[in-house]
Amino acid sequence: MASSDPGQRDGTIGIKEVALAAGVSPGTVSNVLNRPERVAAGTRARVMQVISELGFVRNGSASSLRAGQGKLVGLMVHDLANPFFTSLAAGVEDLMSERGYAVIVCSSATSVEREDRNVRMLAEQGVRGVLVTPVQDGRDRLKLLHERGIGTVMLDHAATRAQQCSVSVDDIAGGHTAVAHLLEQGARDIAYVSGPLTIRQCADRRAGALKAVRQVPGAALREVEASDLTPRSGQEAAEHLLAELPDAIFCANDLLAMGVLRALLQQGVRVPERVLLMGYDDIEFTTASAVQLTSIRQPTYQLGRIAAELLLEECDNPADHAHQEILFQPELVIRESTTR
């Protein structure tokens, strides 16, 4: 008798066991799960009841094998410890979670080998699409994905192929806004503390800054190029400015600005009384700085959400999906470091 107990043999509960217990066929259970509108209300309720009683959990592997696509997407960023990317990742994760998707997060660590490995891994997992901040331009490392019909959305990077969405922030406008603000405050001798100009963001912000300066007669932009975007480099860069202080300093990033601020305060230079100071990114942690930092806020979290939404739209409707390049406008956040 006990040996003929059905559905409890090995403890694993599948669609079949549910069907048996609910007195329907497996196909109907599948319909309840995937197209509930096609099954009568009564049956649907009974099946759902059994599902929760038995603690049935759908097998995602079987599901995506048969259906040809699952509920997974990939997210590949440069660095999981960088606040910019994590805020972005938070946006992506929130939206995907709302939509019932799981996110495989991976880091390329700005290494092309690792990027390739990740791309392969994502392809194997059969992800529905991938959000990516590519390591570098050049030959198309995402080819493998495109061949397999896996959609990609570029994050904080212009699209590299015609048929592709991208989401980024207008760094030229950001640089312009920043310097225009400094000019408005009366500054004329302005310094730009940049990161490496090979980084697109740094170069674009510089371009915007130059544009703003040219619009005001008598204004000039000095430049110092730091070797990376850290507080330490900012501090070193500031030393080049101590001999002849400018009216205002615009930094390519908040971390640089923190370093500059530290160098200035150590030398007894008062901010903002003697020098105005601006950062970029408006990272959360600068609120703790000795002088509250004026900055350019980028909607990183929103960036992630929008990009995620675009990706899903493309996945759900690959036929008539219009690829778009979304360009966010950054926002000026004024605090005490530029307020006399």
Next chain:
Amino acid sequence: MASSDPGQRDGTIGIKEVALAAGVSPGTVSNVLNRPERVAAGTRARVMQVISELGFVRNGSASSLRAGQGKLVGLMVHDLANPFFTSLAAGVEDLMSERGYAVIVCSSATSVEREDRNVRMLAEQGVRGVLVTPVQDGRDRLKLLHERGIGTVMLDHAATRAQQCSVSVDDIAGGHTAVAHLLEQGARDIAYVSGPLTIRQCADRRAGALKAVRQVPGAALREVEASDLTPRSGQEAAEHLLAELPDAIFCANDLLAMGVLRALLQQGVRVPERVLLMGYDDIEFTTASAVQLTSIRQPTYQLGRIAAELLLEECDNPADHAHQEILFQPELVIRESTTR
């Protein structure tokens, strides 16, 4: 003629197409992929050659359906925007990537509903194991995972069931080390600016601090409890201390310390000359603060790596796996905020 072209019908290349092209059976191709040692060197080379020529990518869904387990693990944290968790996530991701695993990252946003949803989702995806910082104690929300034989490792939290690994940092020792350092510097009237004491970490650090104070005659600990662990709360908390300044202030976290520092400097209180100040966590971004902050460093990245390693060990060898509770010792990092 063209109609009999095998293996190119629908453009999708599977194990069968590879087998055909290499002149072996699908079973052999599978063996090359999973147990290369069982197939002769010559055959193996030929198969691998064909695999790369045809651009074969294994179907992970089919693989894990048949094998009963895949190359996926889950990571669930409270908040993807918190540097503590992201540093930890970076450690997990690095190790998993080295071992060929993909990581599904999700955030519980300290909501039990979302935690439950994530648990279910991870179970559906058939993850091999899960690394988790649980939202709260009480009834076992991870039951679903354990029923299905999915291993879990607790992150920064003691194990809640006997058969479970956990990785955390000794917060009592950390609190003790911090305050012992302040005492050594000559402070006797010490204030502890805490977060909510319902948070285990805050309570443990307090316990350690008290222990240190009791060991030195004449020393005393005042306490202020902030409502959360942000710079803003730190600033508010500091105002309770301005009337009668202590010799030193120990904060439950660097963000609080940043707020306290700001409040002190605004009032013209010099750090460290008048008051010593200590934080906790040693987050990267405090290096940018006006006064470099002494702190207690937690090996967050290593924490992630070790936890990941434990999880894989448990997965690969569930039989004779000895569950362990690993307790890291935090490290004192002395900077100018406690150096006269």
Next chain:
DNA sequence: GCAGGTAAGTAAAACGTGTCAATCCGTTAT
């Protein structure tokens, strides 16, 4: 009362891989 239509549910065939018993073939021991 009957043809035609629709809604609800069923049965069975896939999806692409892993596994295991079975087979093949060349080598060694008797």
Next chain:
DNA sequence: ATAACGGATTGACACGTTTTACTTACCTGC
């Protein structure tokens, strides 16, 4: 020379779900 052996390979089935074509029952309009 034959039997026993062992390594290399094969063939076919199973994993749990989705999906398609099909059946059944019921309703509508003439």
